[in-house]
Each structure stands twice: as structure tokens, then as C-alpha cells.
Amino acid sequence: MNVSQLAKVELHLHLEGAAPAAFIRQLAHEKNVDISGIFTPDGGYDFENFIEFLAVYEAATQVLQSPEDFQRLTTAVLAECMANDVVYVESFLSPEFCGGGDLSAWREYLHAIREAAAQAERQHGIIMRGIPTCIRHLGPERAKATARCAAETAGDWIVGFGMGGDEMQGRQGDFAYSFDMAHEAGLHLTSHAGEWGGAASVWQAIEDLRVVRIGHGVQAIEDPALVTELVAREIVLEVCPGSNVALGVAKTLATHPIRALREAGVKVTVSTDDPPFFSTTMRQEYQSLAEAYDWTADDFRDLNATAAAAAFCDEATRGRVLEKLELP
Numbered sequence: 002m003n004v005s006q007l008a009k010v011e012l013h014l015h016l017e018g019a020a021p022a023a024f025i026r027q028l029a030h031e032k033n034v035d036i037s038g039i040f041t042p043d044g045g046y047d048f049e050n051f052i053e054f055l056a057v058y059e060a061a062t063q064v065l066q067s068p069e070d071f072q073r074l075t076t077a078v079l080a081e082c083m084a085n086d087v088v089y090v091e092s093f094l095s096p097e098f099c100g101g102g103d104l105s106a107w108r109e110y111l112h113a114i115r116e117a118a119a120q121a122e123r124q125h126g127i128i129m130r131g132i133p134t135c136i137r138h139l140g141p142e143r144a145k146a147t148a149r150c151a152a153e154t155a156g157d158w159i160v161g162f163g164m165g166g167d168e169m170q171g172r173q174g175d176f177a178y179s180f181d182m183a184h185e186a187g188l189h190l191t192s193h194a195g196e197w198g199g200a201a202s203v204w205q206a207i208e209d210l211r212v213v214r215i216g217h218g219v220q221a222i223e224d225p226a227l228v229t230e231l232v233a234r235e236i237v238l239e240v241c242p243g244s245n246v247a248l249g250v251a252k253t254l255a256t257h258p259i260r261a262l263r264e265a266g267v268k269v270t271v272s273t274d275d276p277p278f279f280s281t282t283m284r285q286e287y288q289s290l291a292e293a294y295d296w297t298a299d300d301f302r303d304l305n306a307t308a309a310a311a312a313f314c315d316e317a318t319r320g321r322v323l324e325k326l327e328l329p
């Protein structure tokens with residue numbers, strides 16, 4: 002069997018960022034919203050760099066206006082996950098795009114997302130869990146409303162709290178209040194760091210926010226003391242190689258830090274981030290890694306074992322995931 006067809010766990014997937022461009026174009030058509038400027042002539046998302054990516058992402062979310070839109074989105078995204086043999090996926094959800102941080106609106110959006118997830122699980126067995134995520138460039142005050150939404154809905158489905166967005170703005174520690182609130186509600190913590198903000202940003206995330214996973218984290222390779230610390234603390238990196246190459250964090254897969262980090266003993270996992278934006282899929286990621294590094298099925302089973310162990314779900318769910326992966 003080709004390694005790209007192995008059963009997979011994906012820990013780093015933004016729900017809106019996983020929306021196929023055709024899905025967003027269709028919603029724009031239905032709602033009469035003109036966002037034609039965000040698409041390339043051949044129908045993909047059009048951006049040249051990280052800042053443009055964030056702007057195009059946010060423009061695309063304009064057509065996601067109701068719980069029903071998010072229900073359709075979740076169904077479409079899970080279909081794509083299944084087509085890539087993903088058996089368990091944790092998705093970042095944004096209360097900002099689901100009611101603007103209003104708690105009762107968030108509950109309605111969440112209900113719709115969970116309906117779609119429950120139906121996919123009943124019909125096809127795929128398991129999804131949600132991680133509400135604040136948007137760094139909107140600042141610490143807005144993050145508090147997101148954290149409150151997360152804390153109030155924490156449970157067996159909302160399992161974590163995270164932060165994405167423009168890492169060049171502010172410091173990780175500016176968001177400590179929100180991360181503390183989420184932690185007290187029993188949520189597991191992750192934050193995007195070390196994608197643009199260097200090793201210093203990863204240090205801040207582990208020291209100031211008490212995260213147990215890092216989104217990206219690949220720039221940790223610049224600081225040997227940090228690599229040692231990540232190994233000692235068993236911090237898990239949600240690495241998204243295709244995203245990093247598409248946005249210019251790494252020039253090529255051959256020079257991407259994932260291999261060196263893994264060889265240094267850091268716990269790494271593989272995800273797609275925002276697959277249609279970066280013209281990637283989970284199968285494509287596995288295929289590219291296998292070709293670039295000669296990784297075998299055993300390497301990928303090892304990555305999935307790390308991901309399953311690092312999943313924020315409860316132990317009963319983890320057991321089901323391990324069964325699907327055919328891992329002990």
C-alpha cells in the first residue's frame with residue numbers, strides 16, 4: 002500500500018481555511034456577495050504572501066453567515082478529510098466568524114457544526130473535535146470573548162483552546178488571561194508560534210501560555226536550547242509542511258526543519274492547515290514527505306501514534322482512534 006493511503010490523524014486544520022474555493026464561490030453566488038477579487042483565474046485562492054493570505058481568508062469568511070452555512074461547510078470539509086483517509090481530525094473554530102464572539106450565537110453555530118460532525122461520524126465513522134481559536138491580530142480584548150465562548154462550551158467535543166493569526170503583532174503573553182480562562186475550564190492549549198515569530202515566540206508560548214502543543218513551531222530549530230526544552234517537556238508540534246512552503250516559511254521540503262526536529266527527538270505531527278489555500282491534501286503531504294525524506298510506512302505510523310497520543314480528546318475516544326489506526 003502507498004504510504005499516502007494510510008489512516009491518518011490531523012490535529013491542525015482551520016475549518017474556514019479548509020473550505021474549497023468552489024464552495025466559497027458557490028456561497029458568494031447564492032448570497033450575492035462579490036468576492037471575485039480573492040480568486041485566481043483558474044479558481045484557486047489568490048495571495049502572494051502571509052499578510053495577503055490572512056486578508057483573503059477573512060474575505061472568504063464573509064460568505065459564511067449562518068449556522069446552516071457552517072453545517073454545510075463542516076460536511077464538505079469532513080468529506081475531504083475522509084477522501085484523505087483521515088480518521089480523526091481536530092479543527093480550529095472561530096467564534097469571531099460564528100457570531101462575532103456573542104455566546105448565544107456561538108452556541109447556535111456550534112450546534113450546527115456538531116450536527117454535521119455527528120452525521121459524518123454516524124455514516125462514515127470519522128471523528129471530529131473542535132478547538133475554538135482566538136485571532137491574534139484582533140488583540141487580547143477580543144480574545145477574551147472567544148475564550149469565554151470556549152470555556153462555556155468546554156466538554157467532550159470542545160476539547161481545546163488556541164490562537165492563530167498574525168504572529169508579528171503583540172506577544173503571546175498578552176493573551177495569558179484568555180488562555181488561563183480556557184485552562185481553568187479544562188481545555189487543552191495550543192498556540193501558533195514559531196511560524197513567523199522565531200524561536201522567541203515558541204519560548205513565550207510555552208512559558209507564558211502553558212501550551213502543550215504548538216501550531217507550526219518549526220523555527221524552534223534556530224535555538225538548540227529550545228529544542229532541548231521541547232524534547233524535555235514533550236511539547237508536540239503541529240507541523241504543516243505544505244503550508245510552510247506555500248507561504249515561504251521554508252523554501253522547499255528538502256530544507257524544511259521537520260526532519261531535523263524529529264531527529265532531535267521533538268514530537269512532531271503532520272497536518273495541512275488550510276489545504277485548498279495551499280493546494281495540498283493529507284495524502285499529498287504524506288506523498289511529498291515520503292519522497293523528500295525516504296520516510297517509510299513505519300515513519301508515518303510513528304507520526305500518527307504521536308498525533309493520537311497528543312489529541313485533546315478523552316481516553317475512550319483516543320482508544321477508538323488507535324483502533325482505527327490499527328495501533329496498540
Ligand code: MCF
Pocket residue numbers: 015016017018055058059093094095134135136165166167193196274275
Ligand atoms: O496557520 C495558518 C497561518 N498562520 C497563522 N494563522 C492562520 C493560519 N490559517 C488560519 N490562520 C488564522 C487566520 O487569522 O486563524 C484564523 C484566521 O482568521 C482562524 S482560526 C479558526
Ligand code: ZN
Pocket residue numbers: 013015165193216274
Ligand atoms: Zn494554522
